Amino acid sequence: VTNNHVIEGAERLEVTLNDNRTYDATVIGTDPTTDLALIKIEADSLHVIPMGSSDNLLVGEWVLAVGNPFGFTSTVTAGIVSAKARSISDSRQGRMTIESYIQTDAAVNPGNSGGALVNLKGELIGINTAIYSQTGNYAGYSFAIPTSIVVKVMTDLKKYGTVQRAVLGITFRELTPEIIKEKGFKNINDGIVVEEVSEGGAAMTAGVKPNDVIVAINGTAIHNKAQFMEQLSRLSPGDKASLTIVRDGSTRNFDVTLLNNQGSTRIVKAPTVEALGAKFAKVADDKLRALRLRSGVQVSEVTGDGRFKHAGIREGFIISDINNGRVSSPEDVEKIYDAIMNSDDTYDKVMFISGVYPTGKKMYYAVDLAD
Incomplete structure (x- = not known):
């Protein structure tokens, strides 16, 4: 278990254990709404931390924060629980978020994110995720996602690949x-x-x-x-x-x-970029220069009866921007798609695409991703 912001945008993940063994990791699922992610390594003889109850945690209780601040491996700091159910912002980088943090005064710095917050029994009661500071370093306030949220999110990511989130409406x-x-x-x-x-x-x-x-x-x-x-x-x-x-x-x-954000009780599947009904390829630098584009991704094939076909996008179209964000590789398209589909905002599930055909004709498309 780690934070989504720790792995977001990474092309490769490597996990180093206390005994200095290193493993490549794969992403099982992410949830930007709670800033949690589940990753997996293929290894033997791993120690599993016992899961504690954040519900039973008391204000004033001693806790330990574990992490790698500033590259100092396996650093442990101590503090008390200063508050529970703390919200520190209405949004994070423009996203809808769920925040109900455990606030502590254990020293947490850059590099602690995704680390364990444990009680004095050594039980996991939170995932260190944020600090409140005007300098970017520890200033007395640190925040952890409680296990009451972690357990639900991790269970859903492992079972379904995406969080089954209830909506009251x-x-x-x-x-x-x-x-x-x-x-x-x-x-x-x-x-x-x-x-x-x-x-x-x-x-x-x-x-x-x-x-x-x-x-x-x-x-x-x-x-x-x-x-x-x-x-x-x-x-x-x-x-x-x-x-x-x-x-x-x-x-x-x-x-x-309770219902899901689609207004039903059915299981929501993890989004896959195949639903767009298209394949993508990098564009050669000389072609980009000829079309006066700084970057772009070409639609190499429009397949089946997908979203791109319905929107009118044809094979050969070069995408320069999606939702005002520049794209330069097929992976960029996939990341933007995943971010849109993992959002809880039903009304914003759309790709606004701008680009140019090889003839030089500029076009703009709106690709509806809502069910």
Whole structure:
């Protein structure tokens, strides 16, 4: 288990063990939404770390962070749990994220990412993933993804190749004193206030309405966005959940059957670039110069009844940009495709492609990737 940002964009992965054995690694699956990745090596006599419960972790409890900061192999630092269910940003590099971090004051620096956060029993209770600093180095605050999220994500990546993420079908805000005053709420201090309910979504089907305040999921109290996202991230499409909601001053329970972001409970398959229905090849430098292109990837073949054929793209087309990002190799096309398909935003599953045919004719295409 490691962080997605550790392996993202890598052409080759190598894992070095404590006894200095090295192995090439393959990627089983990644989840940019939680910044987690699962990789595999072919090796014998590996020690498996026992999995602990981040739910049982207490603020003030001692923990150890393990990693390789600044290249110092297998460095261990100690600290206490400073807070739980901490969110440090609304997004990471423009992506939708799920953040419910364990905050510690164990010294974590560049090179610690993907390392273990353990309790004093030596049990894994988090994956070190971020620091809060104005200099880029440790300044007293470090953050780890709790095992409550890690276990679900890793299980799904191993079994399905992609995370089976449950969607409630609402937009929401954390309850604040300003919102309480604005809405006229009484006898309630925190929770998640529902802003909108998606048509035909799980919440609407269960009877959830705008201005409802969610205060618990399956009996676990919800005080903020991070706690809400953590509880939801444990569940899969098809799971049933009990929502405790305050409406018009009274508390009610709603049973909801969760869906995926496609509005169903079926298993979501890992995206494969073959769905585009095309093969790609590098473009010779002299051809790029002749067409006045800085970079590009040529569609060497349009196959079957795929997305490219439906969009009208023909064989020989040279792609220069996808979604305003320059492409220079077939691998670039695959990485952009994977990033789009791994996104939880159903409305942004599209490739906006610009390029030129060998005749010099410029063309622009929109390739719809949504089901």
